[in-house]
Amino acid sequence: MKRNPLRRLLGAGTAMALLAGGLVLSAPAAASAQTVTEASCSGDSLVSKTLESGSSWQMCWRLDTYRGLVLDKIAYQPRDDAAPILVLDSIALAQLNVPYDTGATEYNDVTTYQVGGRRLQAIAAVDCPVGEVHSAWVDATRGEIPAVCIGEEDSGLAYRSNITNDALYAAQGTDLVLHSVSRIGWYEYQTEYRFHDDGEISVRLGATGDLSPNDYVDVVNQGWPIAPGQEDFAVNHYHSAFWRVDFGLDSGATQLVEKFATTPTGEYGTTGDTGHTAILETQLTQITNETKTMGSNREAYRVVNPESINADGHARSYEIIVPRDQAYNLNPETDYDIAFTSAKSDEIHASHNLIPSKAGQMVTDYIADGETLEDPVAWVNVGFHHINRDEDQSPMPIHWQGFTLYPRDFAAQNPNIPEGRKWVNGDMRGVPNPNITPTPTASPTPTPTTEPTTEPTPTPTESGNGNGNGNGNGNGNGNGNGNGNGNGNGGSTPPAAAPVTFGSAEVAPGAAQSATASGFTPGETVSAVMHSDPVDVGTFVADSEGVVSVQFVVPSDTPAGEHSLVLTGQTSSAVAQGSFTVASASPAAIFGALATTGTDANNWALSGLLLLVAGAGLAATSWHLRRQQAAKGRATA
Numbered sequence: 001m002k003r004n005p006l007r008r009l010l011g012a013g014t015a016m017a018l019l020a021g022g023l024v025l026s027a028p029a030a031a032s033a034q035t036v037t038e039a040s041c042s043g044d045s046l047v048s049k050t051l052e053s054g055s056s057w058q059m060c061w062r063l064d065t066y067r068g069l070v071l072d073k074i075a076y077q078p079r080d081d082a083a084p085i086l087v088l089d090s091i092a093l094a095q096l097n098v099p100y101d102t103g104a105t106e107y108n109d110v111t112t113y114q115v116g117g118r119r120l121q122a123i124a125a126v127d128c129p130v131g132e133v134h135s136a137w138v139d140a141t142r143g144e145i146p147a148v149c150i151g152e153e154d155s156g157l158a159y160r161s162n163i164t165n166d167a168l169y170a171a172q173g174t175d176l177v178l179h180s181v182s183r184i185g186w187y188e189y190q191t192e193y194r195f196h197d198d199g200e201i202s203v204r205l206g207a208t209g210d211l212s213p214n215d216y217v218d219v220v221n222q223g224w225p226i227a228p229g230q231e232d233f234a235v236n237h238y239h240s241a242f243w244r245v246d247f248g249l250d251s252g253a254t255q256l257v258e259k260f261a262t263t264p265t266g267e268y269g270t271t272g273d274t275g276h277t278a279i280l281e282t283q284l285t286q287i288t289n290e291t292k293t294m295g296s297n298r299e300a301y302r303v304v305n306p307e308s309i310n311a312d313g314h315a316r317s318y319e320i321i322v323p324r325d326q327a328y329n330l331n332p333e334t335d336y337d338i339a340f341t342s343a344k345s346d347e348i349h350a351s352h353n354l355i356p357s358k359a360g361q362m363v364t365d366y367i368a369d370g371e372t373l374e375d376p377v378a379w380v381n382v383g384f385h386h387i388n389r390d391e392d393q394s395p396m397p398i399h400w401q402g403f404t405l406y407p408r409d410f411a412a413q414n415p416n417i418p419e420g421r422k423w424v425n426g427d428m429r430g431v432p433n434p435n436i437t438p439t440p441t442a443s444p445t446p447t448p449t450t451e452p453t454t455e456p457t458p459t460p461t462e463s464g465n466g467n468g469n470g471n472g473n474g475n476g477n478g479n480g481n482g483n484g485n486g487n488g489n490g491g492s493t494p495p496a497a498a499p500v501t502f503g504s505a506e507v508a509p510g511a512a513q514s515a516t517a518s519g520f521t522p523g524e525t526v527s528a529v530m531h532s533d534p535v536d537v538g539t540f541v542a543d544s545e546g547v548v549s550v551q552f553v554v555p556s557d558t559p560a561g562e563h564s565l566v567l568t569g570q571t572s573s574a575v576a577q578g579s580f581t582v583a584s585a586s587p588a589a590i591f592g593a594l595a596t597t598g599t600d601a602n603n604w605a606l607s608g609l610l611l612l613v614a615g616a617g618l619a620a621t622s623w624h625l626r627r628q629q630a631a632k633g634r635a636t637a
């Protein structure tokens with residue numbers, strides 16, 4: 001599902017962007033109060049992007065001669081927040097260590113060979129299919145080249161919930177993505193930062209290009225045969241990528257590092273299929289001093305600002321999620337997957353530091369004094385052991401390594417929460433869902449109750465005529481089987497429910513029904529749910545007038561009687577509701593449905609065999625229609 005760049009360009013369109021082209025992502029110089037990010041950079045260096053969900057990111061980018069793409073003052077703004085909140089002061093590659101399994105070669109690409117500067121490649125159209133290419137000066141020979149791609153990309157399913165059967169809430173997500181490409185020797189590396197619309201940050205390095213032909217030496221257990229037969233063993237090697245992550249949560253003066261450790265108590269519960277479910281406990285301990293760590297199973301770390309509190313009273317934090325299984329850890333440069341230090345401007349590289357006051361030092365040196373952690377920097381080391389394959393020959397398919405920064409309590413609820421789910425905050429049991437109007441349950445055929453069991457207490461209440469829902473049937477929503485009085489089917493219509501106009505007042509089970517309603521936000525997704533046994537009949541998209549047209553097939557097992565259709569706007573939360581009648585599934589009804597399809601079946605109506613065939617045909621048609629609608633919903637959502 002590639003997005004149309006033109007659409008994106010126009011969508012972002014400020015007059016400035018149209019004039020200057022390529023500046024689409026730059027925020028116009030606003031006269032309003034500056035954010036932390038806007039105070040730090042401007043013009044083409046500033047990225048300020050509201051994603052389709054309504055949440056947004058701001059950051060400054062630059063190119064460092066050694067580290068390549070560096071991002072500073074990264075701030076996230078959940079959709080309903082008034083202003084962005086700083087997450088990171090800075091993030092960049094800090095080393096790329098490539099030792100070969102023969103022990104004969106080892107590269108430190110960031111500090112020896114450079115990832116930035118002369119190594120940066122000109123971004124081609126194929127590198128940047130949906131983003132905007134930004135140019136920057138890279139070296140004296142080439143000057144300014146198109147070096148960075150910045151754009152909004154699809155990220156797949158963001159969430160999906162239909163738990164209370166009131167409506168399907170589902171959305172696709174997007175990411176703001178920045179990347180550059182560097183060629184170092186035979187390899188090409190893509191440095192990528194991916195900012196999800198839900199606040200998550202994915203940091204990755206992709207390796208492609210070519211296996212170095214210099215490495216074809218015959219070392220059976222230290223390489224892999226690449227030529228036909230058992231020849232040209234390409235030497236296996238590690239790529240250990242290090243990132244320096246300088247946290248700046250809500251610009252906090254105080255940020256704490258905490259370790260999550262989940263340990264088994266040794267006891268077991270007796271539940272579930274196995275009958276021996278381990279009982280686990282998760283505890284948080286503060287890491288107070290500079291240190292390095294090789295995490296084990298069920299351990300994680302977070303950086304928390306105890307003074308930055310979300311709407312639920314919880315401190316904002318970001319968790320660091322690192323793959324545990326491929327850290328090289330065979331020398332002091334690489335024997336950790338996360339290290340924490342206090343931020344210092346002369347500690348930039350994870351090893352072979354180039355800043356003169358600490359020239360040649362590595363993280364292990366930075367932490368040697370074990371000083372108290374203030375303004376924490378995380379050094380994240382992600383390894384990839386490259387055991388070569390035939391497939392890795394030219395051009396080598398890209399392989400990725402990286403980690404995730406995961407917001408924890410940064411927002412009090414899903415930052416892109418649909419209106420219809422805002423009521424869920426904590427245990428939802430017993431909390432009335434404000435989106436569900438107790439629909440008068442289709443009063444089934446008036447079972448002639450032998451005698452009036454309970455005398456309807458003569459409450460001379462409102463006009464509500466209480467009689468229908470006397471006994472029993474209250475299936476599903478709200479007030480079940482109360483007898484007669486009180487909350488009958490009189491009063492509670494939703495305050496804002498707009499009417500629904502149906503194609504047919506009465507349809508047979510298995511037949512198609514259509515409906516229209518207005519009052520939605522143009523372009524928004526509208527879910528359609530048939531009640532009283534809630535049946536999700538699809539999602540549809542409101543047109544430019546906010547009118548939604550719904551077509552669905554009444555499930556063939558729908559009981560006869562009155563049924564309601566509830567249409568819920570996923571963005572506006574606007575609701576439209578109306579009722580139609582489902583006929584009993586008699587041959588006449590099927591015949592009626594057939595008649596409306598224009599088939600002249602009059603002459604054949606009495607043939608039981610034909611009715612059977614027709615029934616099968618209808619079922620197939622309804623299935624087909626549903627498929628079509630599902631596909632249509634997806635295509636336009």
Ligand SMILES: [Cu+2]
Nearest residue numbers: 207237239386
């Ligand atoms: Cu490799």
